[in-house]
Amino acid sequence: MKKLYIVSLACLLVGVGIGYFLGFSYERKVLFNKLDELHPIRESNSAYKFIDPLLAYVIPSADHNTRLLSIKDKIEKLIDSEKNNGLMKASVFLSDLNRGRWIGVNENEQYNPASTLKVVIMVVYLKDAESNPSILNKNLVYTEELSSILKSNQFNSESELKVEKSYSVDYLINKMIIDSDNGAELLLLDNINNNSLKYIYSALNIKNPEDFPDNFLISPRTYSLFVRIIYSSTYLSKDMSEKAMEILSKTTFKEGIVAGVPEGTVVAHKFGQFLSTTNTADGVELHDCGIIYYPDYPYLLCVMTKGNSLDELKNVIKGISKITYENY
Numbered sequence: 029m030k031k032l033y034i035v036s037l038a039c040l041l042v043g044v045g046i047g048y049f050l051g052f053s054y055e056r057k058v059l060f061n062k063l064d065e066l067h068p069i070r071e072s073n074s075a076y077k078f079i080d081p082l083l084a085y086v087i088p089s090a091d092h093n094t095r096l097l098s099i100k101d102k103i104e105k106l107i108d109s110e111k112n113n114g115l116m117k118a119s120v121f122l123s124d125l126n127r128g129r130w131i132g133v134n135e136n137e138q139y140n141p142a143s144t145l146k147v148v149i150m151v152v153y154l155k156d157a158e159s160n161p162s163i164l165n166k167n168l169v170y171t172e173e174l175s176s177i178l179k180s181n182q183f184n185s186e187s188e189l190k191v192e193k194s195y196s197v198d199y200l201i202n203k204m205i206i207d208s209d210n211g212a213e214l215l216l217l218d219n220i221n222n223n224s225l226k227y228i229y230s231a232l233n234i235k236n237p238e239d240f241p242d243n244f245l246i247s248p249r250t251y252s253l254f255v256r257i258i259y260s261s262t263y264l265s266k267d268m269s270e271k272a273m274e275i276l277s278k279t280t281f282k283e284g285i286v287a288g289v290p291e292g293t294v295v296a297h298k299f300g301q302f303l304s305t306t307n308t309a310d311g312v313e314l315h316d317c318g319i320i321y322y323p324d325y326p327y328l329l330c331v332m333t334k335g336n337s338l339d340e341l342k343n344v345i346k347g348i349s350k351i352t353y354e355n356y
Contacts, residue, residue, distance in 0.1 A: 068086070069253070071083060083231065083232060083257050084257060087130065089129070096129060096130075097131065099122065100122075100133060102351045103120055103348050104133055107344070114336035115333065115335040115344055116336070117333070118133070118134070118331065118333040119133060119136075119139070119248050119332045120132060120133040120134070120248065120330070121135045121247075121249045122328070132248075132249060135247060137248075138246060139302075140244070140302040141315070142300030142301055143299065144299070144300035144315055144317060145237065146213055146298060147255070147258075147298050149216050150204065150205055152224045152225050154201075154268040155263065155264055157268065164196065165198065166196065167194040168215050169192060169194045170189040171192070172191050174215055175187070175189075177214060183303045187209050188207070189212060189215070197216070197219075200212040205278075206278045207280055208279075208281065231263070232253050232257070255317060259273060259326075274296075276298060276318060277294055277296040279295075279298060283346070284345035285320065285329060285331070285349040286349075287342070287346040288349025288350035288352070289350070290353070293320065295320050295321070296318050301314050301338065312337065312338055314335075315331065316349075317331070317332075322353065322356055329352055331345045
């Protein structure tokens with residue numbers, strides 16, 4: 029009996045060893061395949077000779093993370109169900125900022141970025157202010173010409189800026205981001221350092237909107253780079269990155285991502301709304317992208333949507349945000 033027990037135990041140990049070896053071999057293969065997908069995004073036109081500044085890393089999706097895959101499955105089901113209510117399409121990019129893993133749902137689908145690009149304008153000014161702090165105190169005059177340009181598009185919301193009144197760049201940045209004021213955006217764009225504006229797109233290897241004035245599109249996965257370089261302080265200094273995220277945390281739009289998380293949760297984000305002026309049958313677009321400061325586990329969520337009504341799209345973004353927070 030004792031001999032039979034020893035033989036059985038030995039067979040069990042051999043079986044466990046073989047199983048472990050096969051499992052380890054599989055995991056090792058998966059790991060190395062994933063490592064091949066890892067690659068850095070560096071400043072493509074850096075002027076430095078001895079360094080190669082890192083902006084972000086392209087990381088493989090979470091194909092084997094059951095927690096994130098469960099969230100993805102729930103989001104896909106929500107999107108499918110909302111297509112009966114006028115949703116044309118929706119795309120999601122979700123990144124776990126502590127672990128670096130991410131999931132996406134139609135994450136490479138492209139949309140008109142609308143006001144989400146105001147974040148880029150802010151970053152350009154803050155970058156220039158690192159070498160010339162007086163830029164933020166410079167006063168700019170809101171002109172009748174800029175007011176007329178804004179009013180020429182019936183879908184533009186009115187600006188709170190007053191014609192012939194001057195405003196500091198710092199005030200305009202806050203107004204542009206927090207209240208999404210289009211007048212502040214136009215005034216800042218009218219005085220921006222175009223070389224610096226071109227540089228950020230070039231550095232991130234993202235096409236420049238100036239080259240596609242009537243048809244610039246971007247995906248939530250690509251847009252997330254602008255948010256990531258601020259959060260990680262890989263483009264701006266630590267102080268300027270902190271300033272940018274603080275401004276984004278004051279955004280007054282609360283009907284998208286913010287509506288899906290518990291009251292009091294800090295969310296640093298920017299929304300964008302687009303309605304075609306040439307063909308209203310094309311529908312309306314609504315996007316919301318930013319950092320959700322989940323306790324000890326912050327994550328990046330970028331949702332871009334297109335449908336028949338803004339109310340429907342707000343509900344979709346809220347629903348996706350709620351699913352993410354509750355299952356994160």
